[in-house]
Amino acid sequence: MPEITGPARVRFAPSPTGHVHLGSARTALYDYLLAKQTGGQFILRIEDTDRKRYVEGAEEELMTSLRWLGIEWDEGPDIGGPYGPYRQSERKDIYLKYAQQLVESGHAYYCFCTPHKLEQVHQEQQQRKESYHYDGTCRALDPKEAAARAASGEPHVIRFKTPKTGTTIVKDQLRGEIAIENSQIDDYVLVKSDGWALYHLAAMVDDHEMKITHVIRGSEWLPTFPLHSLIIRAFGWQEPTWVHLSVFLKPSGKGKMSKREATDLIKDGYSIFLKDLEGLGYLPEAVVNWVALMGWSYDGSTEFFTMPDLVEKFSLDRLNPSPAAINFTKLDHFNGLHIRNLDTNDLASRLVPFFEKEGFAVDFDKLVKIIPILQVRIATLDEAPQMAGFFFRNKVKPELEDLIAKGLTATESAAIAERCLRELRTLDDISPEKAEPHMREVVEAMGYSAGQVFGIMRVAITGQKVSPPLFESMEIIGKDTVFKRLEKAITQLRQAL
RNA sequence: GCCCCCAUCGUCUAGCGGCCCAGGACGUGGCCCUCUCAAGGCCAAAACCGGGAUUCGAAUUCCCGUGGGGGCACCA
Structure with missing residues (x-):
């Protein structure tokens, strides 16, 4: 691990817009592992600047799911920390201040183009088969004049002033250097007309203020990665180590799982959502083990890992950049392994709700006696009632x-x-x-x-x-x-x- | 359409120039064990996307194709 010299401060920054899925779980896991391994901090930050997309209860579910996995944060919205607040919706003014700073230093500018006008421009571009980008009208405005118009209350956004020429070279930990022509990078909006910052600004500001050393995120950020780097450089800040994880593909390997496919999965006893996995009879230990190995390997042959093992053995340089198809039968295998790894009382306790759900009144002492002969026979906890329900029945009805x-x-x-x-x-x-x-x-x-x-x-x-x-x-x-x-x-x- | 990323068994992967006619795991098939089912043990089938180039030597390096994925919002 040549890059790691000290304690890492790593953040997991989801937006509360839905259920936590396997991809997020893996990102959070790697974040957590890196932080714990280096004696650093794992920070939970909620990216909720877009109030339109806010889903009630999502934040609570997120925390429950993470804790179920065994991931605890050192700083976060519920427990606070030295660099709070940890909810972006509570940091609006901070972003505005930094945006202003960028405008003053000439790295950003006010834009008064209306959504209607932009729509027109985009349509014209589409007709000419050009790629979708801002036409630069307001970039040419006199800064003093623009500032006056903004101050007078004229609706505006703040855009990043991307260099017109040249090449930006960024470095991803897994892929090495990536070069992109600046002409390909749009003058992205940093602050919306309602005064809320967008991800591109907010995340960079927070990562800086929160002293984040490693950013681990999904590969969907790769296209805007150079922009982020440019923003950080405009501020003169030091860049974190960037790690872009590959996406998870559906089991067939053909594309990402659609919402519909994700919902249908549950009929087969599987789910990509953490909140479903517990009820389906999966152990958090197994989910962690399984998910950790999708995109990371230790030595190519060792496959059984507990959380402490992973904290000790995880390393960024053994991450794999290629997309991975989700293999649920392998989750079943890991679940069986971890079920067999549980001690008797632990397994018994975890089994109780599954028997109760099937209407059995569980005699715990009896259940404990059953464990030795049941343990090797189930791959998921929900299989237990049909395998061993007869122990708790008064009568059996043989065919x-x-x-x-x-x-x-x-x-x-x-x-x-x-x-x-x-x-x-x-x-x-x-x-x-x-x-x-x-x-x-x-x-x-x-x-x-x-x-x-x-x-x-x-x-x-x-x-x-x-x-x-x-x-x-x-x-x-x-x-x-x-x-x-x-x-x-x-x-x-x-x-x- | 434009930009970016990726490319080893069906799937997850090891491999970072000779140790590879490619190793492990899941799954699949067979055998053993056996009161059923599992677990466990043994065995088998199964892959370097294609073409150039570099090199004494390439799965490993470089080009070009092809395929797959991702992105192109006043979402994250």
Whole structure:
């Protein structure tokens, strides 16, 4: 990590316009990792200068989602900090002051063109198949005169005075130097006619005032990256280290996910929104691990990482600049890995809401006993109720056809069930240590296969064809219930004759 | 249309001139284990976008194509 010499101050600066998605989550994660690794600060800043786009509750959801992931900020709108306020809507005057400074130094100018006029210009440009840009009318105005008009209250915006000629060279940490002709950079609006600053100005000002050392953001900022650099240079400030992350593509790899596609995903049990993932049965540990590896690698072979691992091992120079398709089946894999990494009580606690959601009254002590045989069998938490719900049910309702073992008749199956019940009753207890060896002898004596006999017992006792191991399950369910369920199955089989 | 970025198995990636007839992981197929399902173990199929150039030697460097992505607002 050659570039990092001291504690990094890194900011995550979302606008509160919707749900937090995987792309933002990854950016926030990398921000956080870099800050923690260097002993610096992770700052949360809300970019809400556009009041029209503000979504009620988005800021709260954002914080909840970040905290769910295990990302805590050192400075932010809710906890404050030495460089606040951390909400751009509360910093309006600061931006105005800096914009003024730019006008005075000749790096920006007042523009009185009306939206209507601009619309016309743009249409003409479109007809001539030219690219969309400001025609420069007000750039030629006398600064004194313009200042007077602005002071008199004439509606205006403030535009950046981009150099007409020359080339701007900027440096991205992942891609190296990027050169662009200044003629390609428009005279962007810095301050709107309502007095609110735009991202281009606000973010640069905040990053400077908040002493940000590394800016990690999405590659959608690459086209305006030179402009940002130019603004910073106009102020004479020092530039941060720039890191532009690639975008996430939909699973097919063909383009970004549309709003519609994102919504439809949930039908398959997946989502790109953090707020959905918890309910879908994903562990924040798994999401962090998975998302960290989309665009970053450690050594090309190690893949299991916890948050502390990542804090220790993350590095900017192992970031990959190419776009990555989201692979949800790999999330399932990581989730399984992290579920198996949880200790018993922890997993049990996390499982409780999923059982309750399915209407089960959970006996926590019993759930703890189930964990060892359930843990390796679920990839997501929401699979637990259907795999292990029978432990908490009073009655199970096996399908008749499932009670009849493969290749056998109902009569034979009933006889087997009766024999099993009789044999189990001779035992002091039905612990796996006692019951399994005994039942295997019985199976042998009867001349059937273990699969046939245990299959009948499984269906009778759990009501399912697929379940955790039979004998371990029986012990947890308890002798009385096991016998009762076997009796019922026998009756069910007899009645079918 | 203009500008910018990217390009290794289906997907995520390792590779930063010879160690590569390309390694790991997910997924897929097979086998083993096995009371079902998992987990685990073993094996297999599967990729350097195309063309030039540099070099004794290129997946790795440079051009040109092509493909993909992103951006072109008084949004962020």
